[in-house]
Amino acid sequence: MLFSRPALTAAIAAALAGGLTACGDSDQPAAVLPESATAELAILETSDLHANLLSYDYFRLAEDKSIGFERTATLIKQARADFPNNLLIDNGDTIQGTALADYQALVKPVSCSQKLATYKAMDAIGFDAGTLGNHEFNYGLPYxxxxxxxKFNVDGMPAVASQPSCAGPAFPLVLANVSSKKDGAPLYKPYTLINKKVSAKDKDGxxxxxxxxxxxxxxxxxxxLQWDKRWLEGKVDVQGVVEAATKYVPMARAEGADIVIAASHGGWDTGAYSPSMENANYYLAKVPGIDGILMGHSHSEFPNAVCSTAACNAAGVDKVKGTFHGVPAVMPSFWGKAIGVINYQLVVRNGKWTIDSGKTAVSLRKALTDATAKTYVPVDPAIAAVVKTEHEAAIxxxxxxxxxxxxxxxxxxxxxxxxxxxxxVNAAQADYVAKYVAANLPQYKDLPVLSVSAPFKSGFGGGTDFTDVKQGPIAINNAADLYLYPNTVYAVKVTGAGIKTWLEKAAERFNQIDPSLTTAQPLISTFPGYNFDMFTSADLSYEIDVTQAKGSRIKKLTYKGAPINASAEFIIATNNYRATSGTQFGLTADNIIHAxxxxNRDVLIDYIKARKNLTLAAxxxxxxxxxxxVATAGPVTFVxxxxxxxxxxxxxxxxxxxVSNDDGxxxxxxxxxxDLSR
Incomplete structure (x- = not known):
């Protein structure tokens, strides 16, 4: 539902006056609560499902028991049995991430009357609310x-009255920090109020x-706004997480909310806050009136007693109990591997429900039941049944x-x-950009065209989370394995100095190695593999010196056998994410010469079709x-x-x-x- 500014303002005023509910689902007067009554309420969370509905890997065309909403559904049913008073909330990055998702969005788009397979699966088990992650915007606003x-009242789309009413999820989606540039109104309701019926006990039991x-x-x-600039620029505004919470949480409280749950698609960054902060939940927890935070985006787990990162051990973070500044917070992994649970004990004081914070429990429930035996909870067969047609079509x-x-x-x-x-991948991107420049950008015809790409699948999700295309026939699923994301090709113009800046940032993939240490040193840092951009050109050569500090690692950078000219210009083929949000790689909007x-994946598919036969040599x-x-006194290791x-x-x-074929x-x-000496 789209709010117009006058309607929103009027509704808020009414709420503050104790009148109608602006964002809730009921305007019924609240019943009188018996003093000292108690109740238990569990908030259940899913996050970063990324359209992994079944325990199936579309890249390998094989079962993968470690993932899939069909196992998450079993966890949800178990939790509902344990906590009869519950709400189930999804935290976004829900509709993108598998070949099935791309098939429904890009290959054979779903019709207006057809419900998305992901929402069919979620509605089969029943959600109470959800929010949107960054990847929800990957396919554009109309989709x-x-x-x-x-219905969005944004530039580039028909008038709201002309837009059809299409099939969506059976639960409300809320989003407080994205608004239309056209009228300033939120794209979705900022929040929803759920009148949850619960079984409680009075003071006499x-x-x-x-x-x-x-x-x-x-x-x-x-x-x-940077990641999906091509879809969002000039159409929406985005507010900081803390700023939006400061605006809307008091409104929810004024409408009578007993508990406020923030479904915030992000992790937590303990650095200095700014409205553009990507992972702002550490600071969101400081906003008065928030009783719990459901997290995601980082594909991690919280609480996590063994976490050793600086963020896990920062002041105000309790990694064991799962709190930020005393506020419960949970993050349930990704791809359906777990659910998050915040279990509240409530008591009526002075006629209102209050939280007995000393009894709040935050936990994760995982699909993996035995890491040694690699056993998982069983699937819920109802999920496969409702998406059978879409699943088979995608295969x-x-x-x-x-x-x-x-x-x-x-x-x-x-x-x-x-x-x-x-x-x-680099060859396909470079070929595409070179042909485009030759046909359409004569002013750049004399500039060399290079390309960068990264190992998008580099083990974050475990030993099978790698690209693995076997020798022999190549099919579309293999191209999707080589290029994981629905990005588009961009071309940027940079100098030789700019290439070095770019590569220095990419080289942060590695830890700084001390050659004198006799103990084992891990080679790979927490810098994501999908940011480890690399060239694969016979014309360009460089070394990465991992004994040096960040920013000083690129050595012997040459182009065609000579030291690269810092002022020489090059065209680099890349993707929209890097080109539009790559400031840390030295890129700005001024570098872009073609969007x-x-x-990228379609360009790769067309390139392989044209090449027909790929050879190792070429x-x-x-x-x-x-x-x-460099010789090191001790081993340098990686997983x-x-x-x-x-x-x-x-x-x-x-x-x-x-070192070991099992890291435990x-x-x-x-x-x-x-052996870095070889």
């Missing part, structure tokens, strides 16, 4: 409006039926053949030099970079998939050895060592 059953009014308010990362689509390869393309050892999964509407062995050689040493050897990485995590990971 988002359609599949969520919403007698069971009574009563109501708790819960407000759910939603937030998404402000950086969506048929991704099986479409596009070419052949005489080598395997994988990212198991991309962090240490294997380019088999990177080079063909293509064509998806398409998988051109390394632009190497580590600067990858178990039992994959032969992959490194085939890629010519003779300086890799196995239960995630199918092994520990490897790299």
């Amino acid at each position: 988002l409006a359609q599949v969520t059953g919403t 007698k069971t009574i039926e009563t109501t708790v009014k819960v407000a759910v308010i939603g937030f998404t990362p402000p950086a969506i 048929d689509y991704v099986k479409t053949p596009i070419g052949q390869s005489d080598f395997a393309l994988s990212s198991y050892f991309a962090d240490v030099g294997d380019v088999t999964a990177i080079q063909v 293509s509407p064509d998806a 398409d998988g062995s051109t390394r632009s970079w190497r580590f600067t050689k 990858s998939g178990s039992n994959k040493l032969s992959v490194a050897q085939t890629a010519g990485l003779g300086n890799i050895s196995v 995590s239960g995630k199918g990971q092994g520990v490897y060592a790299i």
